[in-house]
Amino acid sequence: MHQPYACTCARRGIDVHSHVVPSTFPDWTSEPIPVGWPSTQAASCGHRTVVIDGRPYRTVSDACWTVARRIEDMDRAGIEIQALSPMPELFGYWLDAPVADALIRYTNDVIATMVREGGGRFVGLGGVPLQDMDMALQELYRIHTELGFAGVEVGSNVNGAPIGHPKFAEFFAEVARLNMAVFVHAVRPTGMDRLVGPPNLQQVLGYPSDVGLAGASILTGGLLRSLPDLRIALSHGGGTLTALLPRLEQGFRTFPALAESLGTSPSQQACSLYTDTLTFDATMLRRVVEVFGDKRVMIGTDYPFNFRDDDPLGRIHGAFQNADVTKRLIRTNARVFLGLPA
Numbered sequence: 579m580h581q582p583y584a585c586t587c588a589r590r591g592i593d594v595h596s597h598v599v600p601s602t603f604p605d606w607t608s609e610p611i612p613v614g615w616p617s618t619q620a621a622s623c624g625h626r627t628v629v630i631d632g633r634p635y636r637t638v639s640d641a642c643w644t645v646a647r648r649i650e651d652m653d654r655a656g657i658e659i660q661a662l663s664p665m666p667e668l669f670g671y672w673l674d675a676p677v678a679d680a681l682i683r684y685t686n687d688v689i690a691t692m693v694r695e696g697g698g699r700f701v702g703l704g705g706v707p708l709q710d711m712d713m714a715l716q717e718l719y720r721i722h723t724e725l726g727f728a729g730v731e732v733g734s735n736v737n738g739a740p741i742g743h744p745k746f747a748e749f750f751a752e753v754a755r756l757n758m759a760v761f762v763h764a765v766r767p768t769g770m771d772r773l774v775g776p777p778n779l780q781q782v783l784g785y786p787s788d789v790g791l792a793g794a795s796i797l798t799g800g801l802l803r804s805l806p807d808l809r810i811a812l813s814h815g816g817g818t819l820t821a822l823l824p825r826l827e828q829g830f831r832t833f834p835a836l837a838e839s840l841g842t843s844p845s846q847q848a849c850s851l852y853t854d855t856l857t858f859d860a861t862m863l864r865r866v867v868e869v870f871g872d873k874r875v876m877i878g879t880d881y882p883f884n885f886r887d888d889d890p891l892g893r894i895h896g897a898f899q900n901a902d903v904t905k906r907l908i909r910t911n912a913r914v915f916l917g918l919p920a
Contacts, residue, residue, distance in 0.1 A: 872907065
């Protein structure tokens with residue numbers, strides 16, 4: 579059995595990819611209860627089941643909301659700081675905008691409480707209701723000014739519109755102006771009808787596919803060309819983007835219309851993206867670093883869900899022997915991405 583990497587310092591890594599689920603959700607104060615409004619029910623061993631429209635969505639542990647439990651696990655894994663972000667299903671993009679706004683505001687407030695109680699061990703990455711630009715900007719300003727979050731977590735698509743679509747340009751311009759970070763997480767991925775097997779394949783195969791397409795849309799939509807200072811990271815090691823980039827590069831050289839649309843080499847543009855390390859494979863992790871550069875890759879674990887990297891430092895040290903590279907991947911790059919002091 580794989581043993582966690584023995585870290586000489588109990589707290590040294592920064593994890594940019596971890597999630598929060600509130601232990602409870604407020605009761606809706608009027609009738610009828612909106613479609614999609616979540617609740618939780620007690621399960622065994624301190625776990626709770628998130629219920630949506632009367633159906634169990636996911637059973638989660640108390641690590642989703644209990645600060646002391648998280649810090650114990652962080653110390654065990656050699657993590658000094660976690661960036662806390664909503665479970666993607668709590669984005670609520672598919673809900674009526676006022677309902678989604680109420681849901682994500684509540685979740686952001688839970689994250690803010692955990693950040694305060696964490697004594698410097700946490701930073702916040704809040705959600706916003708991106709299906710409504712005015713509400714999204716209002717919540718962005720709130721999490722920046724009132725809650726002091728380091729950045730925002732957004733879905734790979736918003737009701738089917740990829741995150742690189744020009745309709746979201748105004749939002750990202752404000753994020754860049756506020757000097758906040760953006761973490762792109764897969765949500766309700768495309769192509770689920772092409773998968774054969776249990777629903778868990780959404781996380782296993784659907785998520786990296788949708789993240790890869792989201793990353794490609796950032797390049798082909800010109801987001802990084804218009805906002806060169808935007809700090810934007812892709813979850814799940816950039817997903818399939820590492821495999822798509824050579825084809826996109828060849829298309830850039832082959833098709834004049836694509837070259838005109840892209841403006842500059844997609845591979846060069848990709849070096850402005852950040853990604854996390856969540857690849858579950860040393861060879862793939864080395865490839866991600868080769869594509870995006872060793873100053874753009876950061877620890878991402880998907881804590882506290884079952885499908886996560888339990889030993890991120892060990893995985894990095896197993897893939898790289900250069901001390902400068904490992905230091906950048908373990909903490910330096912994340913500090914820059916999150917805007918934390920050196």
